[in-house]
Amino acid sequence: MTVRSRTQVGIVGAGPAGLLLSHLLALRGIDSVVVENRSRAYCEARQRAGLLEAGTVELLRTVGLGDRMDSEGLEHGGIYLQFEGERHHLDFRDLTGGRWVTIYAQTEIVKDLIQARLAAGAAIEFEVSDTEVGALEADQPVLRYTDAAGTRHEVTCDAIAGCDGFHGICRDSMPAGLVQVAERVYPYAWIGILASVPPSTDELIYARHEDGFALHTMRTPQVSRLYLQVPADEQIKNWTDERIWSELRRRLTVPGWELEDGPITERAITPMRSFVASPMRYRRLFLAGDAAHIVPPTGAKGLNLALADVTALARALTSLLADGRPEAADAYSDTSLGRVWRATHFSWWMTSMLHVDPHADPFGATLQLAQLRYVISSRAAATTLAENYTGYFPLAWD
Ligand code: FAS
Numbered sequence: 559m560t561v562r563s564r565t566q567v568g569i570v571g572a573g574p575a576g577l578l579l580s581h582l583l584a585l586r587g588i589d590s591v592v593v594e595n596r597s598r599a600y601c602e603a604r605q606r607a608g609l610l611e612a613g614t615v616e617l618l619r620t621v622g623l624g625d626r627m628d629s630e631g632l633e634h635g636g637i638y639l640q641f642e643g644e645r646h647h648l649d650f651r652d653l654t655g656g657r658w659v660t661i662y663a664q665t666e667i668v669k670d671l672i673q674a675r676l677a678a679g680a681a682i683e684f685e686v687s688d689t690e691v692g693a694l695e696a697d698q699p700v701l702r703y704t705d706a707a708g709t710r711h712e713v714t715c716d717a718i719a720g721c722d723g724f725h726g727i728c729r730d731s732m733p734a735g736l737v738q739v740a741e742r743v744y745p746y747a748w749i750g751i752l753a754s755v756p757p758s759t760d761e762l763i764y765a766r767h768e769d770g771f772a773l774h775t776m777r778t779p780q781v782s783r784l785y786l787q788v789p790a791d792e793q794i795k796n797w798t799d800e801r802i803w804s805e806l807r808r809r810l811t812v813p814g815w816e817l818e819d820g821p822i823t824e825r826a827i828t829p830m831r832s833f834v835a836s837p838m839r840y841r842r843l844f845l846a847g848d849a850a851h852i853v854p855p856t857g858a859k860g861l862n863l864a865l866a867d868v869t870a871l872a873r874a875l876t877s878l879l880a881d882g883r884p885e886a887a888d889a890y891s892d893t894s895l896g897r898v899w900r901a902t903h904f905s906w907w908m909t910s911m912l913h914v915d916p917h918a919d920p921f922g923a924t925l926q927l928a929q930l931r932y933v934i935s936s937r938a939a940a941t942t943l944a945e946n947y948t949g950y951f952p953l954a955w956d
């Protein structure tokens with residue numbers, strides 16, 4: 559027996575993109591259903607991004623999601639770039655006329671969003687299976703799924719948002735041959751750890767060491783988050799706590815500074831790729847977030863880009879469904895791809911500048927160091943990094 563229903567927007571995926579889209583649409587009186595194949599606990603615990611652009615923070619505040627972020631988030635005015643045994647501070651506020659960034663983990667944003675949506679009585683179906691999207695040629699596409707109790711559902715929608723991440727089903731549901739993919743897979747990956755130890759730095763340290771890249775970031779004044787470049791095919795089982803801390807110490811230490819270590823509570827390996835699918839729309843199916851694009855996390859763009867996509871998509875769907883005006887929906891893919899490629903270029907640039915390429919010749923390695931020296935010695939070059947890192951495109955939500 560199939561339960562049939564309808565909604566204005568069917569949303570696949572309860573990650574940050576799907577959840578924020580549902581929240582923004584509700585603010586404009588547009589109803590939606592969110593279907594998610596994982597449990598609520600899994601979504602809330604999934605360790606991923608940590609850094610928010612100033613525009614993302616201001617958006618979350620504007621739409622009523624800023625309280626806990628403002629009390630628990632850590633506002634930073636810059637970062638450190640480190641290479642050849644020296645650490646250099648980039649002052650974002652000085653370079654960009656006042657812009658900053660905030661550390662507030664993606665896990666906390668997801669918790670805040672789920673709490674807000676459920677408090678508003680929103681329909682979020684966790685632990686679904688066999689999700690499908692169909693009737694894509696029509697103006698009322700269909701979202702099908704089986705709920706946690708085993709009941710099959712068919713939801714007739716005015717639009718469907720594919721917010722189902724890189725491994726989701728929506729991108730692949732678009733007509734064969736339509737989606738063009740541009741991709742680069744990097745010859746390295748990151749080991750990411752969470753550790754119960756206060757951060758050894760006030761702001762993020764991005765270090766290019768001859769043995770590989772390392773990043774010291776954080777989650778709270780008591781919890782550190784650190785990353786280590788490893789070979790693309792590395793296995794986490796090869797890395798004991800001692801080996802992780804020893805390698806982080808080797809790559810991050812400069813004279814007069816020490817890395818405090820502590821119990822590692824989470825560890826995972828993240829592959830590194832750049833991936834852009836276009837177009838991000840087919841008739842009434844729209845892609846947003848990692849369903850359409852992946853960036854290497856060196857530029858801290860993935861989460862911010864996903865939230866920017868759904869901010870644009872919420873405005874476009876409101877115009878289309880509430881006002882009967884298709885222009886913004888028709889422009890959604892092209893305008894989003896402009897923003898996506900800016901973030902893709904910046905993420906590639908930061909990644910290429912800071913990671914040791916195992917296939918690089920001395921020419922490549924020397925180029926990297928020349929680029930890094932230019933960034934810390936030229937205001938123009940430092941401003942380029944700062945304006946991209948803090949958010950090049952303003953988020954428009956009025
Ligand atoms: P998400 O992948 O977060 O969410 C998609 C959701 O769809 C998931 O909950 C999934 O379970 C669900 N789904 C998938 N298929 C489905 C189906 N068939 N039916 C129903 N639901 C389905 N970004 C940074 O800025 N900094 C970082 O350090 C960083 N680290 C990362 C580490 C990892 C391991 C990964 C994978 C990504 C990382 N990112 C980082 C990027 C990350 O933060 C993403 O940009 C962000 O999660 C994008 O959000 P969504 O587009 O909502 O996709």
Ligand code: PHB
Nearest residue numbers: 607608609775855856858
């Ligand atoms: C994080 O805090 O997880 C983080 C911050 C900046 C990055 C990547 C990850 O570039």
